[in-house]
Every structure is written in structure tokens, then in C-alpha cells.
Amino acid sequence: MFGYFTAVLPHFLAYFGAALLLAAAFLALYIQLTPHREMALIRAGNSAAAIQLTGTFLGFALPVAVVIGNSVSIPDMLLWGAVALVVQLLVFVIIARLLFRGISARIEDGCAASGIFVGGMGLGIGVLQAACMVP
Template sequence: MLGYFTAALPHFLAYFGAAIALAVTFLFLYAQATPHREFALIRAGNVAAATQLVGTFLGFAVPVSIVIGHAASVPDMLLWGAVAAVVQLLVFVAVSRFLFRAISDRITEGCTASGLFVGGMGLGVGILQAACMVP
């Protein structure tokens, strides 16, 4: 058992480290791409922004977790993870440009329903995406 653990540990560390780096990159790029500043709003106690960002992050993390279980290599996982990130950005664009043009303003104002809607859409699309991501 110890032999298996020591043999598998480098693979775990490689995938986990790559996944954390991918997640941090995603959160940074997502926060830059949206018109409102999620982290500043969250620091100020804005529940709508927190709900939106958590839902979106889960919508990103679920497909990445599925890909980690099926990827042939770390670079393979990173490529599919980038696809997951792009899809989450597209969810926000679709919601904010086509469904509710003022949703970013509503989140900034603290409208929890708006944050929940965007986060929920991100999570839902992420779950659907995860079911389709079997590299």
C-alpha cells in the first residue's frame, strides 16, 4: 500500500497543482472579464456577487474534476480545463448580453436573485458540460 501511495503521489501533486493554477487563472480572468468587480463587492458584503462567483466557479470546477478523472495527461487536462473556462465566460456573456442586459448592475446593487441566476446558470451549464467532457 505504501508503495502505491508513493508511486501515485507525484501524479496527484501534478494534477492538483495544475488544477489549482487553472482555477486561480480562471477566477482572475473571469473577474477581469465581468463589468463588476466581484472580489471588491464580496469584501463589501455583497451576497449577490458572492453567489454569482461561487456558482460560476462550481460550474468551472465540476467539468475540470471530470476531466481530471479521464485525462491522459496534465496538458490534456489543462486544454479541457481551458474549454471549461471559456464556456463559463460565454455563459456570462449570453446572460448579460441577451437575457438581462442590466444584470451586472443588479449584482453590483446587491440583488441576490440576479447573482443566484447567473451563478445557477453557470453551475447548470457546467454540469451539462461535464457530462459531455470525456476526452
């Protein structure tokens, strides 16, 4: 058993490291895309921003987790992870620019309903993505 563990540990570390890089890239891009500053708002105790960012991140992480379990290589995982990243960015753009233009300001104001809506939509789309990414 220990031999198996030491044989697959590098594989785990490679995938986990790649997933962490994807997650960091997603968060950096998402935070730059949104007009409000999530981290500053969260530090100030804004629950709406925390809910929104957490839901959206889970909506990204779920399809990436499914892809990791089904990919044939790290480049394959990175490619599909990039698809998940782009889809989550588009979810916010569609919500904030087409459906509810003032939602970012409402999140800044601490409107929990707005944070729940954006985070929930991101999570829901992530669930759908994850299902579609299974061969």
C-alpha cells in the same frame, strides 16, 4: 500500500497543481470580464456577488474535476480545462450582453435573485459540460 501512495503522490500533486493554476486563471479572467468587481463587493458583504462567483466557479470546477478523472495526461486535462474556462466566460457574456443587460448593475446593488441566476446558470452549464467531457 505505502509504496503505492508514494508512487502516485507525484501524479496527484501534478494534476492538483495544474488544476489550481487553471482555477486561478479562470478566476482572474472571469473577474476581469465582468463589469462589476466581485471581490470588492464580496468584501463589502454583497451576497449576490458571492453567490454569482461561487456558482460560476463551481460550474468551472465540476467539468475540470471530471476531466481530471478521465484525461490521459496533464496537457489533455489542461486543454479540456481551457474549454471549460471559455464556456463559463461565454455563459456570462451571453447572460449579461444578450439576455439581461442590466444584470451586472443588479448584482452590484445586491439583488440576490440576479446572483443566484448567474451562478445557477454557470453551475448548470458546468454540469452539462462535465457530462459531455466523459468519453
